[in-house]
Amino acid sequence: MSPRGHRRNGVVRSYTATGGRAAPSRTSLDEATLLIADPKLPLAGLQAQAYRVMDLCLPGVLSVSEVAHHLRLPGAVTKVVVSGLVDSGHLVARAPFTPTADQHDEDFLRRVLHGLQQL
Amino acid sequence: MDSNSSDRRYVPDRARSVKVLVLGPFAVGKTTFVGTVSEIRPMRTEERMTRAGELVDDLGGLRGKVTTTVAMDFGRVTLADDIVLYLFGAPGQPRFHRMVRSLMEGALGGLVLVDTRRIAESFDAIDLLESAGLPYTVAVNHFDGAPRYDDAALRDALTMADDRPLVWLDARTRASAKQGLISLVTDILSRPRPEPAR
Numbered sequence: 001m002s003p004r005g006h007r008r009n010g011v012v013r014s015y016t017a018t019g020g021r022a023a024p025s026r027t028s029l030d031e032a033t034l035l036i037a038d039p040k041l042p043l044a045g046l047q048a049q050a051y052r053v054m055d056l057c058l059p060g061v062l063s064v065s066e067v068a069h070h071l072r073l074p075g076a077v078t079k080v081v082v083s084g085l086v087d088s089g090h091l092v093a094r095a096p097f098t099p100t101a102d103q104h105d106e107d108f109l110r111r112v113l114h115g116l117q118q119l
Numbered sequence: 120m121d122s123n124s125s126d127r128r129y130v131p132d133r134a135r136s137v138k139v140l141v142l143g144p145f146a147v148g149k150t151t152f153v154g155t156v157s158e159i160r161p162m163r164t165e166e167r168m169t170r171a172g173e174l175v176d177d178l179g180g181l182r183g184k185v186t187t188t189v190a191m192d193f194g195r196v197t198l199a200d201d202i203v204l205y206l207f208g209a210p211g212q213p214r215f216h217r218m219v220r221s222l223m224e225g226a227l228g229g230l231v232l233v234d235t236r237r238i239a240e241s242f243d244a245i246d247l248l249e250s251a252g253l254p255y256t257v258a259v260n261h262f263d264g265a266p267r268y269d270d271a272a273l274r275d276a277l278t279m280a281d282d283r284p285l286v287w288l289d290a291r292t293r294a295s296a297k298q299g300l301i302s303l304v305t306d307i308l309s310r311p312r313p314e315p316a317r
Binding site: 030068 | 128129130131132134135136137138156162163164165166191193195196197198199202203204205207222224225226227293294297300301304305307308
């Protein structure tokens with residue numbers, strides 16, 4: 001019954017990939033949220049997909065979307081797995097910048113503009 | 120210095136991300152735009168049409184639903200040693216509206232691409248951004264042989280608010296494509312700031 005596209009991509013049923021959890025435990029995870037792995041926490045006992053996420057994130061910082069791309073997981077499944085790892089302290093999530101009235105934020109935006117001009 | 124310079128896959132450790140959406144109808148050049156600006160090969164994720172909380176319906180969904188996933192292109196460009204910009208090319212078809220609305224959360228703004236041969240097909244993206252209250256710039260991605268209109272006629276055809284920036288660009292070259300993003304950020308900087316959320 002599984003569509004051939006899924007088979008070909010090696011996609012497993014979502015609830016298998018997420019260890020049975022259906023919804024992320026937090027709603028603040030954005031596609032552009034950056035993930036910083038804590039190398040001090042043991043990986044033993046992690047579900048397979050959680051282990052793969054940690055294996056990818058331990059060497060450096062990546063966004064939720066990049067994790068989904070590199071591991072070939074649907075975005076929603078990635079968020080569920082990542083949420084679990086944030087809850088357990090394996091990952092720290094750094095939300096994308098959105099402007100407020102702060103002067104600090106205006107400085108940040110000016111630096112974004114400068115960076116674009118330099119491209 | 121970039122500690123990951125030997126492996127461009129990772130972003131700088133201290134980086135903060137910024138998200139911008141690239142919207143517009145099918146084949147208007149969203150994927151080209153993202154690819155031109157991105158410093159890495161554009162990536163793609165499968166986004167589910169159902170909400171995350173409905174994942175358990177996965178098998179059941181195979182029976183009735185026409186579309187369950189959509190591919191979304193995205194790219195990345197490092198703007199400073201602590202700023203990375205993510206560009207998401209959002210699908211334009213109305214059936215993806217819910218996904219696009221969710222993508223708009225946390226975004227700095229949107230760039231709406233327009234093809235002058237089918238201007239009306241960009242209305243939808245403008246409506247979505249306006250209803251979300253998100254800053255946007257309209258960018259005409261000029262195709263060879265496509266008609267050229269003056270800005271006033273184009274604004275009129277797009278029923279664009281006068282204060283929204285309108286630029287012409289070629290999504291195939293970085294020097295031109297980046298003008299759309301520069302226009303967007305310049306506009307955001309010129310706006311009155313919202314009060315800080317508490």
